[in-house]
Amino acid sequence: MPTIKLDPIDRKILAELQNDGRMTNVELAKRVGISAPPCLRRVRTLEESGFIRGYHAEVDERVLGFEVKVFAMVGLHSQAEVDLSAFEAQCREWPLVRECHMLNGETDFILKCVAPDLTTFQTFLTNHLTAAENVASVKTSLVIRGAKDEPGVPFSILEARSVDD
Amino acid sequence: MPTIKLDPIDRKILAELQNDGRMTNVELAKRVGISAPPCLRRVRTLEESGFIRGYHAEVDERVLGFEVKVFAMVGLHSQAEVDLSAFEAQCREWPLVRECHMLNGETDFILKCVAPDLTTFQTFLTNHLTAAENVASVKTSLVIRGAKDEPGVPFSILEARSVDD
DNA sequence: GCAGCTGCGAAATATTATTGCGCAGCAGAT
DNA sequence: ATCTGCTGCGCAATAATATTTCGCAGCTGC
Numbered sequence: 352m353p354t355i356k357l358d359p360i361d362r363k364i365l366a367e368l369q370n371d372g373r374m375t376n377v378e379l380a381k382r383v384g385i386s387a388p389p390c391l392r393r394v395r396t397l398e399e400s401g402f403i404r405g406y407h408a409e410v411d412e413r414v415l416g417f418e419v420k421v422f423a424m425v426g427l428h429s430q431a432e433v434d435l436s437a438f439e440a441q442c443r444e445w446p447l448v449r450e451c452h453m454l455n456g457e458t459d460f461i462l463k464c465v466a467p468d469l470t471t472f473q474t475f476l477t478n479h480l481t482a483a484e485n486v487a488s489v490k491t492s493l494v495i496r497g498a499k500d501e502p503g504v505p506f507s508i509l510e511a512r513s514v515d516d
Numbered sequence: 517m518p519t520i521k522l523d524p525i526d527r528k529i530l531a532e533l534q535n536d537g538r539m540t541n542v543e544l545a546k547r548v549g550i551s552a553p554p555c556l557r558r559v560r561t562l563e564e565s566g567f568i569r570g571y572h573a574e575v576d577e578r579v580l581g582f583e584v585k586v587f588a589m590v591g592l593h594s595q596a597e598v599d600l601s602a603f604e605a606q607c608r609e610w611p612l613v614r615e616c617h618m619l620n621g622e623t624d625f626i627l628k629c630v631a632p633d634l635t636t637f638q639t640f641l642t643n644h645l646t647a648a649e650n651v652a653s654v655k656t657s658l659v660i661r662g663a664k665d666e667p668g669v670p671f672s673i674l675e676a677r678s679v680d681d
Numbered sequence: 682g683c684a685g686c687t688g689c690g691a692a693a694t695a696t697t698a699t700t701g702c703g704c705a706g707c708a709g710a711t
Numbered sequence: 712a713t714c715t716g717c718t719g720c721g722c723a724a725t726a727a728t729a730t731t732t733c734g735c736a737g738c739t740g741c
Binding site: 540541542552553556557 | 696697698699700
């Protein structure tokens with residue numbers, strides 16, 4: 352909550368943990384150039400102040416049996432705030448919907464969906480998404496193959512710039 | 517590489533680590549119902565066999581100064597494999613492009629981009645993406661607000677199904 | 682120049698990770 | 712059915728790491 356400013360060491364910590372979230376604290380401390388205790392304190396502060404929201408293992412979807420990834424463009428009938436919120440809330444309930452972003456331009460929302468197989472997705476699409484309250488149109492695009500899937504933000508471009516604290 | 521089959525405990529481990537990648541091994545062991553040593557051995561196996569690709573801290577983009585998130589639909593002139601690969605390789609080089617998926621349907625690729633500000637993105641768009649080799653059309657949609665952004669796959673729906681090992 | 686604040690780092694302690702080893706369960710061969 | 716080899720568990724010991732405690736140095740405002 353409070354306004355905390357990040358110094359270069361904090362940014363380095365964030366960059367390192369985004370890249371490898373299970374790095375030990377001693378290794379992290381070594382990389383950012385301070386000793387372990389203050390490093391751990393910084394990490395805790397970053398967690399508590401919300402700069403770090405959590406840690407996640409990156410799991411191979413394919414081998415796990417999630418073969419299908421789909422982007423769905425959704426148009427609504429009403430764009431009133433209540434209705435937008437309602438749709439967003441609905442999306443949060445659907446496990447197959449991993450991401451839901453409100454867009455400008457033609458479509459109202461873009462959804463990233465993941466499913467074990469096409470049948471499962473089609474069932475979801477017809478029985479739930481298209482059938483949902485206020486949904487006017489749904490246009491889906493199947494992911495043929497993934498070329499890049501990096502989590503988080505490109506810290507590298509910050510380093511390239513002049514650092515204005 | 518080798519074909520390893522996952523038992524329910526392995527799946528539980530994956531689910532737990534996807535949800536909290538920094539959980540201690542003892543806590544993880546407690547949750548999946550085995551003792552720490554075999555639990556750690558399983559995690560190592562999952563890592564080495566590629567089921568777990570890595571661990572990442574989820575960093576708050578906003579507070580970090582990445583205000584802009586954009587989806588870009590890209591159409592190419594040529595869809596020959598060489599040209600597709602070339603474009604994918606190019607995307608991997610661009611830090612602003614976090615994700616690149618090849619789609620079926622109208623557009624060839626969808627890109628998820630993140631930038632510190634609109635200016636940075638516009639510069640990238642006009643000078644790099646649109647200007648790139650083989651790129652025929654680019655249609656961008658700015659993310660107004662995010663409603664959901666879950667990493668990984670929905671393990672919950674697996675649990676709902678009958679488990680066929 | 683002297684409080685008061687902030688953040689570092691050494692050392693001590695608590696937790697956790699990791700290794701070594703023996704045991705139980707299961708499958709195939711005798 | 713019993714033996715044998717394989718797999719995976721868990722206990723116990725050890726190594727590594729996390730976490731706490733504390734004193735010190737630098738900076739700020741008076």
